[in-house]
Amino acid sequence: MADVSIKDVVKRYGSLQVMHGVNVDIADGEFVVLVGPSGCGKSTLLRMIAGLEAISDGTIEIGGRVVNDVPPKGRDIAMVFQSYALYPHKTVGDNIGFPLKMAKRPKQEIDDKVGRAADILDLTKYLDRYPRALSGGQRQRVAMGRAIVREPKVFLFDEPLSNLDAKLRVTMRVEIKELHQRLNTTIVYVTHDQIEAMTMADKIVVMRDGRVEQIGTPLDLYDNPQNVFVGGFIGSPSMNFIHGHIRDQGGKHFVSDEGLHLPLPETSASDGQAVSYGIRPEHIGIGDSGIRMKVVVTEPTGSETQVFARSGDDLIDAVVKDRISARPGDEVGFIIDPARVHLFDRETEQRII
Amino acid sequence: MKRQSTWLSLVFWIAVSLITLFPIYWLFVISVKPAVDLFTTPDLFLKSFYWQNYLDVLTDRTLRGYMWNSLIVSSGNALLVTTLGFLACYALTRYDLGGKESIFFWTITNRMAPPAVFLLPLFLLMTSYYRIGNFSLLDTKIGLILVYCTLNLPFAIWTLRPTLDGIPKDLDEAAYMDGASSWKVISEVVFPLARPGVAVTLMLTWVFAWNEYLLAATLTNFNARTLTTGLSEYVTTTGTEWGVMATISVFTLIPALIVFSLVQKHIVAGLTFGAVKG
Numbered sequence: 261m262a263d264v265s266i267k268d269v270v271k272r273y274g275s276l277q278v279m280h281g282v283n284v285d286i287a288d289g290e291f292v293v294l295v296g297p298s299g300c301g302k303s304t305l306l307r308m309i310a311g312l313e314a315i316s317d318g319t320i321e322i323g324g325r326v327v328n329d330v331p332p333k334g335r336d337i338a339m340v341f342q343s344y345a346l347y348p349h350k351t352v353g354d355n356i357g358f359p360l361k362m363a364k365r366p367k368q369e370i371d372d373k374v375g376r377a378a379d380i381l382d383l384t385k386y387l388d389r390y391p392r393a394l395s396g397g398q399r400q401r402v403a404m405g406r407a408i409v410r411e412p413k414v415f416l417f418d419e420p421l422s423n424l425d426a427k428l429r430v431t432m433r434v435e436i437k438e439l440h441q442r443l444n445t446t447i448v449y450v451t452h453d454q455i456e457a458m459t460m461a462d463k464i465v466v467m468r469d470g471r472v473e474q475i476g477t478p479l480d481l482y483d484n485p486q487n488v489f490v491g492g493f494i495g496s497p498s499m500n501f502i503h504g505h506i507r508d509q510g511g512k513h514f515v516s517d518e519g520l521h522l523p524l525p526e527t528s529a530s531d532g533q534a535v536s537y538g539i540r541p542e543h544i545g546i547g548d549s550g551i552r553m554k555v556v557v558t559e560p561t562g563s564e565t566q567v568f569a570r571s572g573d574d575l576i577d578a579v580v581k582d583r584i585s586a587r588p589g590d591e592v593g594f595i596i597d598p599a600r601v602h603l604f605d606r607e608t609e610q611r612i613i
Numbered sequence: 614m615k616r617q618s619t620w621l622s623l624v625f626w627i628a629v630s631l632i633t634l635f636p637i638y639w640l641f642v643i644s645v646k647p648a649v650d651l652f653t654t655p656d657l658f659l660k661s662f663y664w665q666n667y668l669d670v671l672t673d674r675t676l677r678g679y680m681w682n683s684l685i686v687s688s689g690n691a692l693l694v695t696t697l698g699f700l701a702c703y704a705l706t707r708y709d710l711g712g713k714e715s716i717f718f719w720t721i722t723n724r725m726a727p728p729a730v731f732l733l734p735l736f737l738l739m740t741s742y743y744r745i746g747n748f749s750l751l752d753t754k755i756g757l758i759l760v761y762c763t764l765n766l767p768f769a770i771w772t773l774r775p776t777l778d779g780i781p782k783d784l785d786e787a788a789y790m791d792g793a794s795s796w797k798v799i800s801e802v803v804f805p806l807a808r809p810g811v812a813v814t815l816m817l818t819w820v821f822a823w824n825e826y827l828l829a830a831t832l833t834n835f836n837a838r839t840l841t842t843g844l845s846e847y848v849t850t851t852g853t854e855w856g857v858m859a860t861i862s863v864f865t866l867i868p869a870l871i872v873f874s875l876v877q878k879h880i881v882a883g884l885t886f887g888a889v890k891g
Binding site: 310311312331332333337338339341342343345346347348349358359362363406410 | 806
């Protein structure tokens with residue numbers, strides 16, 4: 261087991277710079293998720309930790325040792341690929357045992373460890389099969405088996421669940437989490453799916469355009485997003501953003517560009533300041549009081565109802581536990597808890613409250 | 614209706630096969646006839662077999678030497694060319710080389726000129742320049758192997774590239790992560806997966822070298838002469854030995870037929886390997 265320290269890491273392809281000084285500290289045994297939209301550099305960063313991609317500037321340390329120039333085999337890490345990358349001409353057993361064979365371990369030891377890994381991952385009866393005869397979830401488990409037999413210091417996962425169907429994804433999420441609790445090895449996990457990030461991570465690193473936007477625990481990112489991007493990226497359905505400015509008439513409140521008046525908590529924002537008003541759909545209640553808005557669409561899912569309503573051009577999305585009888589065109593009242601409101605500067609997109 | 618079209622296509626393909634195979638049959642017919650019968654009115658079916666030509670060819674030490682030369686040259690060439698082609702394709706598909714598409718295209722340009730163009734320069738180079746002391750490449754098996762390399766290597770690179778392109782690079786990376794060296798990545802992962810393509814390349818380059826006549830006839834005198842060039846020695850000023858020539862031709866055909874039938878399955882798999890994503 262080991263900690264991983266990423267310091268001022270830069271990646272250039274020729275004159276094109278795609279990563280601009282990334283700093284991340286990963287503690288021993290921590291489950292860290294790198295998350296962001298495609299092209300944000302999360303996979304590149306993971307591949308730099310793996311040694312599959314050269315580091316243009318800065319350093320990466322694994323277990324206190326700078327590994328910039330260490331090839332993958334010398335880093336004592338294991339990786340699970342998005343495509344699983346199972347060797348199609350080798351059986352499940354040979355796939356799992358391959359890292360040990362490369363390390364020239366004795367046959368007895370290989371058999372023992374493969375047997376144990378297969379046992380953990382429930383693959384024992386498939387050991388003689390070829391990958392093509394396995395289902396997606398089983399292939400995924402073989403890929404994990406190949407990673408765990410080595411007992412590496414760090415596990416790297418590159419979008420391991422994105423090729424699975426939704427139901428299996430939830431199951432495998434639990435399995436990976438369980439595996440982490442059992443082995444307690446440092447994990448760096450890349451995904452573009454914020455739900456995966458929220459449910460699995462001890463710590464989330466949100467990335468965009470080769471930069472780290474924010475690092476924190478899942479709930480910390482949810483409660484205190486540093487900027488509009490993180491606010492919008494974390495949480496599902498996404499946070500509502502309404503553009504407008506602050507008006508100070510006795511008490512401060514928010515006026516949208518469309519003229520919608522919304523409540524604010526205590527804030528240092530000054531009268532007339534241009535801001536983006538952020539409120540999560542689940543923090544809006546629906547009742548007879550509150551701000552009157554016209555329902556556009558309701559989406560009942562059984563456990564909750566999502567209501568889209570409009571006032572002028574402002575579209576607001578609310579999620580409530582109750583079943584709503586309102587039909588499109590009806591007027592309902594949106595009740596906003598000021599304590600749950602996020603305010604971002606319109607120019608810098610940085611958090612004000 | 615459907616039954617009728619099946620019959621029609623069966624008849625059609627039988628006819629095509631007969632037309633295609635007839636010259637080979639006729640070659641065999643000539644090889645088992647005594648010389649006096651060759652120019653009489655031909656019979657379509659053989660009434661008797663005359664094996665003397667075969668005995669003559671098999672007991673002729675010179676011809677046995679030619680056969681041996683052909684085997685060595687084609688096998689040596691196929692092995693060398695396939696190995697080099699495989700490694701070249703590995704580099705071309707796995708590494709970020711500047712101008713690799715140009716390199717790839719450039720390799721095929723020497724197949725665009727007729728081989729006869731190279732005859733004179735190759736002959737002169739091999740007699741006077743490519744030599745160490747008394748040893749020159751002219752009339753040596755290694756000389757012939759190397760000359761065939763220049764023609765076969767581009768071919769091997771072009772047939773192997775789709776195969777190597779079709780093997781996901783994730784597998785290489787997974788193997789690196791699993792602690793494999795570059796050599797192990799090739800021997801444990803890439804090569805086993807490329808086997809059908811490699812088999813096809815081996816066979817096609819082997820057949821090319823086995824069948825080649827023009828360069829072999831010019832660049833060898835006696836020591837490295839191959840079976841195809843041996844054929845022409847039976848056209849002499851005192852007459853042409855048709856029976857012996859036909860027999861040698863049969864011997865020339867047999868190995869190619871054996872190799873083809875052995876890897877026929879791989880050819881179809883190999884030729885479509887790059888096109889079909891698994």
